[in-house]
Amino acid sequence: MSVPTGFRRLVPGNRRTIRFSIDGQPVQALAGDSVLTALRINMAPARTSEFGDGSRAGFCLMGACQDCWVTLKDGRRLRACETPVEDGMDIITSLPSETQWPGA
Amino acid sequence: MARRVVIVGAGPAGIRAAEALVQAGLRPVVIDREVKSGGQIYRRPAEGLDRPAEHLYGGDAAKARALHATFDTLGTSIDYRPRTEVFGITENLLHMHDGDRLYDLHFDDLILATGATDRIAPIPGWTQPGVYTLGGAQIALKAQGCAIGHRVAFVGSGPLLTLVAAQYAAAGAEVAAVLDTSSFAALRRGLPLMAARPGLLLRGLKLRASLRRHDIPYVTGVRDIRIEGDGTRVTGLRWTVKGKTRHLDCDGVGMGWHLRSETQLAQLAGCAFGWDPVGRQNAPDIDDMGRSSCPHVYLAGDSTRILGADGAETAGYLAAAACLEDMERPAPFPVARLLRRMQLMRRFARGIAMAFPYPDDICTDLPDEALLCRCEAITAGDYRATIAKAHAIEPNRAKSLSRVGMGRCQGRYCGAVAARILAVNGGLPLEQQPGLRPQAPVRPMPMRLLRDNAEETAG
Ligand SMILES: Cc1cc2nc3c(=O)[nH]c(=O)nc-3n(C[C@H](O)[C@H](O)[C@H](O)COP(=O)(O)OP(=O)(O)OC[C@H]3O[C@@H](n4cnc5c(N)ncnc54)[C@H](O)[C@@H]3O)c2cc1C
Ligand code: FES
Numbered sequence: 362m363s364v365p366t367g368f369r370r371l372v373p374g375n376r377r378t379i380r381f382s383i384d385g386q387p388v389q390a391l392a393g394d395s396v397l398t399a400l401r402i403n404m405a406p407a408r409t410s411e412f413g414d415g416s417r418a419g420f421c422l423m424g425a426c427q428d429c430w431v432t433l434k435d436g437r438r439l440r441a442c443e444t445p446v447e448d449g450m451d452i453i454t455s456l457p458s459e460t461q462w463p464g465a
Numbered sequence: 466m467a468r469r470v471v472i473v474g475a476g477p478a479g480i481r482a483a484e485a486l487v488q489a490g491l492r493p494v495v496i497d498r499e500v501k502s503g504g505q506i507y508r509r510p511a512e513g514l515d516r517p518a519e520h521l522y523g524g525d526a527a528k529a530r531a532l533h534a535t536f537d538t539l540g541t542s543i544d545y546r547p548r549t550e551v552f553g554i555t556e557n558l559l560h561m562h563d564g565d566r567l568y569d570l571h572f573d574d575l576i577l578a579t580g581a582t583d584r585i586a587p588i589p590g591w592t593q594p595g596v597y598t599l600g601g602a603q604i605a606l607k608a609q610g611c612a613i614g615h616r617v618a619f620v621g622s623g624p625l626l627t628l629v630a631a632q633y634a635a636a637g638a639e640v641a642a643v644l645d646t647s648s649f650a651a652l653r654r655g656l657p658l659m660a661a662r663p664g665l666l667l668r669g670l671k672l673r674a675s676l677r678r679h680d681i682p683y684v685t686g687v688r689d690i691r692i693e694g695d696g697t698r699v700t701g702l703r704w705t706v707k708g709k710t711r712h713l714d715c716d717g718v719g720m721g722w723h724l725r726s727e728t729q730l731a732q733l734a735g736c737a738f739g740w741d742p743v744g745r746q747n748a749p750d751i752d753d754m755g756r757s758s759c760p761h762v763y764l765a766g767d768s769t770r771i772l773g774a775d776g777a778e779t780a781g782y783l784a785a786a787a788c789l790e791d792m793e794r795p796a797p798f799p800v801a802r803l804l805r806r807m808q809l810m811r812r813f814a815r816g817i818a819m820a821f822p823y824p825d826d827i828c829t830d831l832p833d834e835a836l837l838c839r840c841e842a843i844t845a846g847d848y849r850a851t852i853a854k855a856h857a858i859e860p861n862r863a864k865s866l867s868r869v870g871m872g873r874c875q876g877r878y879c880g881a882v883a884a885r886i887l888a889v890n891g892g893l894p895l896e897q898q899p900g901l902r903p904q905a906p907v908r909p910m911p912m913r914l915l916r917d918n919a920e921e922t923a924g
Contacts, residue, residue, distance in 0.1 A: 365615050366595060366698045366716040371636050372610030374514045393511035398609045406594045406697065412842030415696025418594030420839065420878070422601035423505075424498070425582045425727075427873035427909055428592075428839060438911065442601075445511070 368401035381450040390446050397422065397429050397441035405454050407431045407441050416454070467491065469571065470788060471559060473551050473730060474578035476504015477774050478766025480536050481781030482576050482788075487542045488797035489789050494570065495543050496561065498550040502536045505580055505600070505767075506774045509533070510608050521607055523632070524668055525774070532778070553905025554733045562910060567918040574761045574792075576784050577731055578777070581724040581767035584746075585878045586646075586827045588620070589835040590692030591720065592842075595699035599625045599721030603632065612638035614717015618702050620690055622647040622821040623723035624669060627683075630719075631672040634679040641715045643676060644687040644704060646722070646824045652685075655820025661812035665773075684711075688827070692718055722823050724771045725881065729903035731769075734762050740896040743811075743818050744771060746881060747900035753804055754787035755780055763788050776810035779803050828885040837886070838879045840872025848883065849890055858892045860884055860901055873909050876901040 376391040383405045390399035397419050400407055406416035407429045419429030422442045429441040434451035470486055472479045475497035486493045501509040507529040510521065518526040539545075546563070553560035559570045583598035590596070597605070597613045599621060605611045612633060618641045619630045630643045659666045676683055686706055693701040701714045731749045732738065737758035741748035748770060755763045765784035766777035783803055786796035831837060833846030851857070851867035860870065860883060869883050870876035876883070880901050888895045 364716070367615075368605060368609075368611040368613060369615045369638065370611050371606070371638060372514065372516065374610060376514070393514050393609075395511075395609060398605070398611055401594075401613075402611070410592070410842060414592065414836065414842045416594055417592060417839075420592075420596065420601060421582060421598050422604040423582065424908065425874065425877050426598075426839070 365404070367404040368398055370402060379446050379448050381446060381448065381452065383452050384455050385451075392445075394446050395442055396431060396439065396444045396446045396450070396452070399446040400431070400441060400452065400454070405452075408454055468573035468792060469494065470574040470576065471496065471570065471572040472576045472578060473497075473559075474504065474580060474766070474768070475499070475502035475536065475545070475547070476578060476580050476766060476777060477507065477532055478578035478580075478768075478777040478781035478784070479504070479576070480532055481778045482578060482765060482785040483539060483543050484535050485782050485785035485797060486788070487539055489785075489794055493543055493576075494546065494572075496546045496549050496551055496559075498548065500548055502545075502547070503529075503533060504777075507532050508604065508607055510610070514608075514610050528774070550908065550910075551730060552907050552910060554730060560905060562914055565914075567914055574763070574788050575734065576763045576765060576788060577734070577768055578764075578766045578781060578784070579727040579730055579768040581726050581771060582877055583625075583721040584723050584725040584823065584881060585720065586621075586722055586824055587831060587835060587837055587839075587845075587879070587882055588690045588692060588720065588827070589832060590694060590699070592836055592839045593692060593694040593696060593699050595694070595716050596692055596718045596720065599629045599719045600724075602717075602719035603629045606632060606636055606638075612636070612717065613719060614699070614715060615639065616641050616715045617717035617719060618642050618644065618713060618715040619719045620644045620646075620687070620702070621719075621721045622824070623721065624817060624821070625721055625723065626821075627669060627672045627676065630681065631675045634676065634681060640676075640679065640681045641702075641713050642682045642684060644690065644702070645683065645685045645821075646687055646690075646827060647821045648686045651822060652820045655816040655818075658812055658816030658819065661809045661816065665813065690827075723817070723821060724767060725877070726768045726771065728768060728900070729875065729907040731757065731762070731764055732900070732903050733905060733907070735759050736762060736764070738900055741770065742896075743815050745818070745823055745895070747898075752787075753783070753807065754790075754800070755784035756787050756791075761791070770811070770814065772807075772810040772814050776807065776814075779806050779810065783807070823881070825885050828882040829889045831882070831886070837882060838869045838872055840874050841868050843867060843869050845886065848886060852887055852890050852892065856891070857887070860887055860892075860898055863887055863892070864901060870901045875903055875907065
């Protein structure tokens with residue numbers, strides 16, 4: 362995997378470094394990044410599709426498609442495109458993340 | 466006691482409605498799920514990423530500044546509730562949550578200005594990491610200062626296609642190509658109507674020219690588009706044009722065919738809907754001012770018809786004026802001029818619809834093995850088989866049997882496609898199909914909220 366993929370940062374801005382981990386690997390992002398941006402900058406997806414069709418990394422970036430739900434090691438689930446990344450977050454992308462929501 | 470007027474949405478439409486109500490001496494509640502006001506087009510960037518308005522909003526910088534300034538001066542003369550989502554409506558009660566707390570809010574009058582989302586036609590490979598909506602690609606740039614890939618191709622049709630590609634090029638992203646499913650002939654047919662707003666038309670042509678300056682190919686009339694990749698990343702794009710197959714390498718794809726209105730709340734409020742021949746989707750019935758079929762429910766902006774940001778501001782003023790009129794209070798401005806403006810906007814929108822039509826054939830020709838529903842990974846073939854077996858002729862029955870439209874996105878991204886596939890597989894013609902019925906919550910919410918709040922009530 363030498364060819365870069367994922368988001369490319371064009372405007373770094375003057376921001377603090379955030380340290381977090383993806384599937385146990387320590388990685389970095391910048392304050393103000395959404396969890397999804399933080400994942401994509403590090404070439405990671407958000408989750409593995411529970412239907413076995415590969416991985417998913419969001420689609421709409423505006424909270425509408427629900428394809429970016431991620432699971433944290435502590436069990437929290439969140440919409441990655443709408444949640445700012447925080448120091449110490451432990452994100453698990455290798456598990457299918459079954460979103461719980463009422464009415465389903 | 467003063468009537469409680471609630472506005473849902475703090476984009477151009479909601480902000481102008483709030484301004485008008487405040488001018489008339491009311492103190493409306495303004496609810497928006499976002500942290501910051503501004504809505505889609507005038508979205509404000511994350512902290513620490515502030516850039517000059519000229520960079521963020523291009524030719525719309527002055528309008529963006531004016532709208533933000535208006536909102537900021539409203540201050541405490543409105544009851545502003547950011548980070549708050551309305552997820553359901555029963556009679557005169559809004560059901561909402563702010564991430565921690567669930568609560569209901571009573572309204573006497575309601576103005577819905579909930580905006581729009583991208584209109585999608587699925588193409589094989591569209592669920593892979595690296596594929597985003599055009600709107601999403603723009604949000605990555607505006608709000609996060611990122612491109613969705615290192616080498617990006619844009620596919621679809623409509624004003625956002627050229628705009629987002631040009632914004633990417635200007636920001637220094639590598640844009641491989643822009644692929645338009647519309648034709649040059651269609652564009653020419655739309656031009657006379659688009660001339661209703663010469664400034665906007667000119668700007669569109671200039672954006673096209675800026676793509677040429679960056680040596681970005683703009684190809685029209687593309688079909689048989691496929692996104693290549695291994696399920697974990699995008700590696701390229703394949704399409705045909707004039708019978709020839711073409712290919713390019715890329716790791717990011719932005720796709721979209723103009724916009725679709727976010728109508729779930731209006732549906733839950735009980736507003737009547739009908740077929741809109743311009744947008745070619747179901748749309749709420751409204752009068753010229755934005756009155757819905759329900760008394761005391763007004764609709765404004767992209768959530769009714771896609772008329773763009775200027776149209777949304779005008780519609781916001783008009784909806785507030787209608788609301789005031791129905792309270793027998795005068796509007797704080799004359800409405801005749803605004804009504805004339807709306808006519809121009811609608812004329813322009815007809816031109817856009819003609820120039821950049823939604824590609825029905827791409828939907829109905831979707832290969833059986835391609836995913837139609839990304840939420841539950843249902844293929845076009847499965848959907849066709851289910852409707853044939855069940856003799857479903859309308860989308861809600863087809864939905865309950867196939868689950869297409871029942872997933873987490875509630876049909877936002879598959880609804881238009883499913884309707885078209887249904888129409889050519891023994892279903893009702895498009896114009897006669899009812900829309901998908903939404904259910905509360907209009908977006909998924911954490912179970913934790915229900916649990917915590919149930920405990921609160923019980924304790
Ligand atoms: C992704 C995207 C990108 C666009 N980019 C451009 C562009 O670059 N140039 C251009 O001319 N036009 C663009 N448009 C069109 C333009 O955004 C609109 O014409 C204009 O913003 C419409 O204003 P509005 O007030 O109707 O809706 P919006 O600006 O979309 O505002 C709607 C607001 O309602 C809120 N909301 C919705 N539902 C709820 C709910 N249930 N609870 C709480 N809050 C809610 C949303 O958070 C949002 O802030 C874009 C549209 C989209 C969807
Ligand atoms: S990317 Fe669509 S909800 Fe987050």
